[in-house]
Amino acid sequence: MAGGKYNVGVIGYGLSAKTFQIPFITAVPDFNLYAIVQRHPKPEDDARKDHPSIKLYGSAEDLVKDDQVHVVVVTTAPDSHVQLAKLALQAKKHVVVEKPFTPTAAEAQELTDLAKSQGVLITVYQNRRWDSDFLTVRKYIEDGTLGRIAEFESHFDRHRPDPPAESWKAYNTPGNGAVYDLGTHLMDQVVHLFGMPQRITGFVGSQREVNPHGLEDSCTILLHYDKIKMVATVKAAVVSPEVNQLRFWVRGVKGSFKKFHADPQEEQLRKKGLKPGDEGYGIEPEENYGTLNICKNGQILSEVAPTVKPATYAEYYRRLAAALDGDTSQIPVQPEEAVGVIRLVELAQESSRQGRTLTV
Incomplete structure (x- = not known):
């Protein structure tokens, strides 16, 4: 869908999602904030109130089943990154993982290899x-x-x-x-x-x-x-x-x-x-x-x-959009570099x- 809008699903609705991800996703016209996973919304903390047009899911499993989601952004605690990124990759979604990528380099390499085998992109949010x-x-x-x-x-x-x-x-x-x-x-x-x-x-x-x-x-x-x-x-x-x-x-x-x-x-x-x-x-x-x-x-x-x-x-997401449109040299953080850092x-x-x- 080169040149079109990419629907983004964000897993987690804490500081990372609210402060460092969503403002920049919505600032780049190539992306549409489509869905958020928030397990336990509260009256004072409800993604639906903050973003009325989104779909709200209670689990990552439900999010990745939605064929309208093109990009999944993982913003949860580091010890959950591998499980959630793998879930999205297996569903053939492009994935952005909040830093740190993974707890171990072996896990980072596993996700990198899985993305290649699935024909999708994975990158790490080194903003x-x-x-x-x-x-x-x-x-x-x-x-x-x-x-x-x-x-x-x-x-x-x-x-x-x-x-x-x-x-x-x-x-x-x-x-x-x-x-x-x-x-x-x-x-x-x-x-x-x-x-x-x-x-x-x-x-x-x-x-x-x-x-x-x-x-x-x-x-x-x-x-x-x-x-x-x-x-x-x-x-x-x-x-x-x-x-x-x-x-x-x-x-x-x-x-x-x-x-x-x-x-x-x-x-x-x-x-x-x-x-x-x-x-x-x-x-x-x-x-x-x-x-x-x-x-x-x-x-x-x-x-x-x-x-x-x-x-x-916002430059991170501008580059990600260019990479999704086919110019992989624009991947904002090459996964191999992210593996090296871990x-x-x-x-x-x-x-x-x-x-x-x-x-x-």
Whole structure:
């Protein structure tokens, strides 16, 4: 149905669906929000009230039986991703899986192979490839401004030393924890820029003094790119009492780029009620711009580095539409890359357990 509308069925109606998926599905004309799976609607939380034109299903099994559903988006907890994605693929639906893809690389590869055998697409929702600050970093790397990169540092640090509120996110279950949650975002960005590393050193555990469920709430991972003589450090901490949190610090032979503050889209979506298309959505205030240091004539000169114009997370679904229309080079996240990121998660955890650097 190249060029037509694709009916989307969303499994789950929590934060991911409401905040990070549905606003962008509905922002792209190629997609129609057709159905939602919500097992237990409540008066204050009812998908039918929020989206009166949808079909509401009580189970994923009922959703995938609907031959009018073309794309299934899995937004549930990570330990259910494999079962639900497999159910949709077996029904010959295209599938988008919220990150993290799966708890294990073997499961990720199984889903990738199943999609190929069924003749459908599978991809993972790594929306932060379209963070404006990451696109700014990417620009300076690709246009040669920084020269050969020696160190790439990327952070999602927060100061949240108290135990998290009771929910599935508070438990150390398969596919949960810092290395799966924020770590997969950070490593995906690095792999997207540089490919897979040759070696990995992981430090995965808890920084919280009180941790009743054994949640791995923090991680620091070194990705060693021996062939290009670079080390990438990705870090997610919950003990970081800073007014301005470091986001990127990239150092090359010709210059460096340093930036504080995260991309504004998540805060705008969750706290300010903005959506794609609203005035100011995705635009970073000038006071949050990064700093560019450039080597010229034996001196290092510093200047403000404006954040690039945001593509916003809607670009993910624009690319997915192009891929469904036949241009598979536009698959927003190639499943093979997503498999590789989960493999890095496993290796980071094993490296941390063994206390040594491992070969990828």
